[in-house]
Amino acid sequence: MDTLFRGATLRSFTPGRPHTEQADILVTGSVVAEIAPPGGIAEAPGTRVVEAGGHLIMPGLINGHFHSPVNHLKGSLDSLPLEIFMLYESPGLPGLMPSPRFAYVRTMLAAAEMLKSGVTSVQDDAFFVPFPTPDVVDAVLQAYADSGMRARVALDQSDLPEIGKLPFLADLVPADLRARLAAPPEASAEALLDSYAHLISRWHGASEGRLMAAISCSAPQRVSDRYLGALDDLSKTHDLPFYVHILETRAQRVLGQLQGRSLVRNFAERGALSNRSNVIHAIWVDGDDLDLIAAAGATVAHNPISNLRLGSGVMPFRALRERGIPICLGTDEAIADDSVNMWSVAKMAGLIHNIGDPDYQRWPNAPEVLACLIGGGAHAMRQSGRIGALAPGMQADLIMLDLDTYPFTPLNDLDRQLVYCENGSSVRLTMVAGTIVMRDGMLTTIDERSLREQARALAAEQAGAEQTAREAAPWLPYYRSMYLRAAAADLRMDRTAQADDLRGGPQC
Numbered sequence: 020m021d022t023l024f025r026g027a028t029l030r031s032f033t034p035g036r037p038h039t040e041q042a043d044i045l046v047t048g049s050v051v052a053e054i055a056p057p058g059g060i061a062e063a064p065g066t067r068v069v070e071a072g073g074h075l076i077m078p079g080l081i082n083g084h085f086h087s088p089v090n091h092l093k094g095s096l097d098s099l100p101l102e103i104f105m106l107y108e109s110p111g112l113p114g115l116m117p118s119p120r121f122a123y124v125r126t127m128l129a130a131a132e133m134l135k136s137g138v139t140s141v142q143d144d145a146f147f148v149p150f151p152t153p154d155v156v157d158a159v160l161q162a163y164a165d166s167g168m169r170a171r172v173a174l175d176q177s178d179l180p181e182i183g184k185l186p187f188l189a190d191l192v193p194a195d196l197r198a199r200l201a202a203p204p205e206a207s208a209e210a211l212l213d214s215y216a217h218l219i220s221r222w223h224g225a226s227e228g229r230l231m232a233a234i235s236c237s238a239p240q241r242v243s244d245r246y247l248g249a250l251d252d253l254s255k256t257h258d259l260p261f262y263v264h265i266l267e268t269r270a271q272r273v274l275g276q277l278q279g280r281s282l283v284r285n286f287a288e289r290g291a292l293s294n295r296s297n298v299i300h301a302i303w304v305d306g307d308d309l310d311l312i313a314a315a316g317a318t319v320a321h322n323p324i325s326n327l328r329l330g331s332g333v334m335p336f337r338a339l340r341e342r343g344i345p346i347c348l349g350t351d352e353a354i355a356d357d358s359v360n361m362w363s364v365a366k367m368a369g370l371i372h373n374i375g376d377p378d379y380q381r382w383p384n385a386p387e388v389l390a391c392l393i394g395g396g397a398h399a400m401r402q403s404g405r406i407g408a409l410a411p412g413m414q415a416d417l418i419m420l421d422l423d424t425y426p427f428t429p430l431n432d433l434d435r436q437l438v439y440c441e442n443g444s445s446v447r448l449t450m451v452a453g454t455i456v457m458r459d460g461m462l463t464t465i466d467e468r469s470l471r472e473q474a475r476a477l478a479a480e481q482a483g484a485e486q487t488a489r490e491a492a493p494w495l496p497y498y499r500s501m502y503l504r505a506a507a508a509d510l511r512m513d514r515t516a517q518a519d520d521l522r523g524g525p526q527c
């Protein structure tokens with residue numbers, strides 16, 4: 020059905036168009052067909068008319084980095100450093116192998132939350148414990164298909180044992196635990212490539228192109244040369260974004276130092292850093308790393324809330340921008356940004372860098388945060404020609420916000436109020452590929468009450484916090500030693516906000 024939005028305030032994010040304009044917008048099929056001054060588009064019979072006076076229409080938000088498999092674990096852990104956190108998050112317990120139904124429901128949980136707050140696209144770097152099976156992969160993709168959301172999905176798996184992924188650990192653990200750390204993962208590189216063959220053949224381009232595959236190696240230190248090369252070939256052949264977590268933590272910087280090259284250089288020298296790369300986090304990078312990323316034309320995925328939740332540090336935003344490195348924004352997973360709300364992420368991206376540089380002229384401003392959020396996300400997805408702006412011929416991925424709400428009252432500066440004031444509560448309509456998937460707070464594609472009931476019932480059947488804590492317990496002393504040793508290593512860089520002179524003072 021065609022849809023005519025009448026009398027909107029349009030923020031199109033299209034170069035050459037006004038910053039904002041009063042406009043009618045006609046959507047035909049999945050695309051924006053026409054934009055004209057109010058009253059400039061004749062209403063054809065059968066067209067659905069949406070009165071958009073007093074409302075803002077803009078492109079949908081893009082969650083540039085996400086992991087759906089822990090959607091049911093929001094709020095389940097205290098803040099912990101990544102290396103400790105992962106012991107609780109994804110232990111290899113047989114009880115954590117999801118049923119297809121559970122994988123479907125948990126994927127749908129965050130899809131619902133994102134669509135309601137105006138996120139129309141997501142890049143899901145989905146990991147599977149202990150390994151992906153076709154029915155579970157299908158369940159994740161089917162959830163995105165049914166939700167109406169636009170999604171790229173990768174399989175984030177490792178083909179190497181744990182022992183080489185972290186510094187010092189091999190020397191710290193006793194022999195019996197070392198044998199477990201040295202055991203290879205259950206799925207071989209061949210098995211993982213079979214899973215990719217299934218993902219790409221069955222789902223890439225499905226739902227009229229709304230669903231797409233992506234490639235993931237998780238991180239350079241987690242994959243063999245052979246598997247990394249095969250993944251890069253797949254990425255190249257199908258022109259798919261390649262997700263790679265690099266230098267999220269100080270311990271990862273230390274690991275690279277011990278190996279004689281940073282993990283960015285590791286990835287580049289193995290031939291995998293390219294303009295298809297989504298370098299996730301890039302916190303503990305140095306100038307050489309950033310030069311390599313810029314020269315390759317890679318995008319960096321910035322996840323400022325997750326980085327705070329896990330105490331990882333602060334990405335050097337301005338240094339990236341100065342080198343022209345494209346940045347997209349992401350929530351990371353729902354266990355590390357527990358709300359899956361891109362408005363919060365944008366606000367954090369707009370604020371956290373202000374404490375990293377005394378020169379206020381180098382702080383992010385609202386338009387560049389929005390550029391990362393929308394255009395940066397589209398670029399990361401390799402979809403710049405289709406989404407991330409509203410113009411004739413572009414996909415109709417758009418949101419309509421009520422301007423008669425507190426975040427916009429009074430309206431002083433639209434971009435600043437989008438970044439610093441709005442929290443998703445003004446979003447009245449979400450459209451993906453020309454289909455209205457949310458209107459006035461109700462999802463049109465999902466029975467939300469039933470979804471929440473199923474999620475509660477299914478989550479109750481999963482391995483509980485006590486079980487994962489029992490599994491983590493024997494490892495904790497050694498991981499803590501490893502973490503503290505990495506924290507004390509001399510790196511001649513800092514990405515934290517430590518107040519050294521206050522340590523040891525009275526506790527309050």
Ligand SMILES: [Zn+2]
Nearest residue numbers: 086299351352
């Ligand atoms: Zn991640």
